[in-house]
Amino acid sequence: MKRGDYHAMQELVPSADSLRYLTGQFLVALPGIGDPNFERAVIALCAHDAKGALGIGIGEIFGNLRFHALLEQLEIAPGAVDDVDVLIGGPVEPGRGFVLHSQDWAGQDTIDVAGRWALSGTLDVLRAIAEGKGPTRWQIALGYAGWDAGQLDGEMGRHGWLSIDTDPSLIFSVPPAERWGEALRRAGVDPRLLTAQSGHV
Secondary structure, eight states, rough: OOOSHHHHHHTTTOOOOTSSTTTTEEEEEEEOOGGEEEEEHHHHOOOOOEEEEEEOOSSSSEEEEEEHHHHTTTTTOOOOOOOEEEEEOOOOEEEEEEEEEEETTTOOOOOOEHHHTEEEEHHHHHHHHTTTTTOOOOEEEEEEEEEOHHHHHHHTTSEEEEEEEOHHHOOOOOOOGGHHHHHHHTTTTOOOOOOOOTTOO
C-alpha cells in the first residue's frame, strides 16, 4: 500500500459520457482465455473508458498472506478486526494494495465505482478498518489488472471474457473460491458446460 501515489488510477476514473463502458461490472474469464494470469479470474472493473481500464481480481487468495500480517508490515495495529484473506488483485504492481469497500466510508483518494462500491488505495482506509471506524464491508487485494486505451474493448470482442452486470454481493457475500462459478450462474451460464474450445456463451 503506497501513501499518495494514486494518480495513475485517478486518471482512469470514467467520465459522465462513458456509460457504454463496463465500469461497475465484473469480468469473468472463460476457459481457454490463453493467459495463465487470468485463468478462472473474476475482476471487479473499477474504471473503463476511452483511456483504458483498471480492475481488481476478487477470485484468488494471495498465498498464505493474511490481513493481520499485512497490517503488521505496515506498522498498523490490527485491533479487533478479523484476520481475513488477502486477494491477488492482478499481475500489475503486486506490492500495491487496494481495498474494495462499501460506500459508507470515504477517504481522500476514495473513488466511487458507478454507485455500486468504492475503491481506496491509501493507508487511511486500512487504519480506519483496524480501528473499527472503516467501511462495514470490505475486501483487500494486492496488485491490479490494467488495460491500455482500447485494449479491453478489443479483448471483449474475442473469446476470453464475459461481462456480468450484477450487484456488489459478489464481492462481499460470496467466498473467493466460489466467485467464478457464482458469477457465471448469475449470468445464466452453467460453468460445468464450459470448455476451452467453446467459442461463445
